[in-house]
Amino acid sequence: MNIDSERLTASLEALGRIGAYTDEASGIVGVRRLAFSKEDGEGRRHVVAEMKAAGLEVTIDRIGNVFGRRPGREDRVKPVMSGSHIDSVATAGRFDGCLGVLGALEVLKTLNDAKVTTRRPLIVAFFSEEEGARFGTDMLGSAVAVGRIPLERAYGLKDRDGRVVREELERIGFHGSANERLAAPHAYVECHIEQGPMLRAANVDVGIVTGVQAICWHELVITGRSAHAGTTPMNLRADPGVAASRVQLALRDLVRSGTYGDQLRATMGVTQFQPGLVNVVPNRVVASVDIRHPEDAVLERAEAALVSIYERIAAEEKVTLTHRQSARTPDIAFSPKVQDLVAKSAAARKLVAQKIVSGAGHDCQELATLCPAGMVFVPGEYDGISHNPRELSTPRQCADGVNVLLDVLTALAEEGGE
Numbered sequence: 001m002n003i004d005s006e007r008l009t010a011s012l013e014a015l016g017r018i019g020a021y022t023d024e025a026s027g028i029v030g031v032r033r034l035a036f037s038k039e040d041g042e043g044r045r046h047v048v049a050e051m052k053a054a055g056l057e058v059t060i061d062r063i064g065n066v067f068g069r070r071p072g073r074e075d076r077v078k079p080v081m082s083g084s085h086i087d088s089v090a091t092a093g094r095f096d097g098c099l100g101v102l103g104a105l106e107v108l109k110t111l112n113d114a115k116v117t118t119r120r121p122l123i124v125a126f127f128s129e130e131e132g133a134r135f136g137t138d139m140l141g142s143a144v145a146v147g148r149i150p151l152e153r154a155y156g157l158k159d160r161d162g163r164v165v166r167e168e169l170e171r172i173g174f175h176g177s178a179n180e181r182l183a184a185p186h187a188y189v190e191c192h193i194e195q196g197p198m199l200r201a202a203n204v205d206v207g208i209v210t211g212v213q214a215i216c217w218h219e220l221v222i223t224g225r226s227a228h229a230g231t232t233p234m235n236l237r238a239d240p241g242v243a244a245s246r247v248q249l250a251l252r253d254l255v256r257s258g259t260y261g262d263q264l265r266a267t268m269g270v271t272q273f274q275p276g277l278v279n280v281v282p283n284r285v286v287a288s289v290d291i292r293h294p295e296d297a298v299l300e301r302a303e304a305a306l307v308s309i310y311e312r313i314a315a316e317e318k319v320t321l322t323h324r325q326s327a328r329t330p331d332i333a334f335s336p337k338v339q340d341l342v343a344k345s346a347a348a349r350k351l352v353a354q355k356i357v358s359g360a361g362h363d364c365q366e367l368a369t370l371c372p373a374g375m376v377f378v379p380g381e382y383d384g385i386s387h388n389p390r391e392l393s394t395p396r397q398c399a400d401g402v403n404v405l406l407d408v409l410t411a412l413a414e415e416g417g418e
């Protein structure tokens with residue numbers, strides 16, 4: 001059995017037209033479908049209509065996660081689930097998340113065409129606010145579904161304009177009635193673009209994802225003293241901007257030291273200087289730090305080293321530096337069984353496959369706390385650029401990944417037991 005590559009491409013293009021915008025710098029058309037926005041609502045209604053057209057029974061839970069169910073021969077046993085997300089960052093392409101949702105839907109359409117009914121029911125899911133781009137918490141919908149984040153806490157989250165999740169869900173008509181706590185499926189498998197350069201550089205067709213690396217975020221608030229840029233001698237300044245810059249350089253040194261192997265990543269993505277005037281030494285800087293490593297224990301050591309770096313720099317620059325851990329997720333190992341099934345399918349289809357650790361967070365890591373779970377990665381062009389309108393996986397690359405997804409889902413859906 002093979003999926004219909006043209007139908008998959010057309011379906012990615014159709015969803016990509018919803019929330020489309022033209023990037024000013026490049027002229028390339030990208031996607032902007034922030035969670036629970038008008039565009040997200042439109043995208044959701046489009047996918048729900050596609051699900052219904054494929055004969056699926058659709059349910060929506062209280063955090064807006066959507067599930068399309070295809071009955072099995074033995075309809076009471078645990079279902080096999082596949083999916084991802086359709087919300088996007090403000091400057092997205094059309095593949096991140098959408099490939100996982102529309103790919104899973106394409107698998108079910110392929111089974112419909114072949115008149116194949118699997119033993120277990122199959123469910124296509126899309127989860128709310130995976131990106132965290134609007135309400136600040138990534139994997140929000142799937143985290144609520146597995147019980148990591150309580151529903152009431154999720155409801156109260158606010159965006160920059162003070163709008164809250166619950167009202168925004170209601171406004172787009174996706175505040176469902178199904179219990180948000182998901183009953184454990186038999187297994188969960190997600191197809192996703194790699195969002196990095198490794199698979200393409202190695203000429204690999206599909207990535208067998210072994211897990212997700214550990215992630216730690218800090219929010220830094222550095223306080224010094226505002227002063228006149230012309231009259232204040234350098235040695236009398238307490239400049240939090242300089243301290244922030246030194247932390248940023250220290251992050252790179254930490255990685256280059258090699259103390260934590262060659263897989264540590266460290267980024268300062270936000271710096272906000274106050275008052276932010278050209279001729280005033282800033283008095284306050286808010287900055288962010290993002291560090292990641294495939295091994296939790298190593299990340300923990302790097303974080304401890306970082307905290308002593310903060311203290312040293314603050315003392316030397318005569319500023320106050322406080323840090324708050326704003327996110328922390330441990331490394332997640334995906335199911336060896338799912339990894340084996342991905343490898344077997346790739347081999348049977350004569351595709352080159354390679355094991356890879358995910359550098360980004362995904363809904364699958366939440367589902368992995370409920371059931372055996374795993375991912376299939378698809379390479380991307382232009383060094384796998386993502387969260388950018390240039391994001392591109394070719395129809396061939398997408399079809400290879402979704403064909404593997406087809407094999408893995410059907411194998412899992414024939415497994416015995418409850």
Ligand SMILES: [Zn+2]
Pocket residue numbers: 085096097130192
């Ligand atoms: Zn994604």
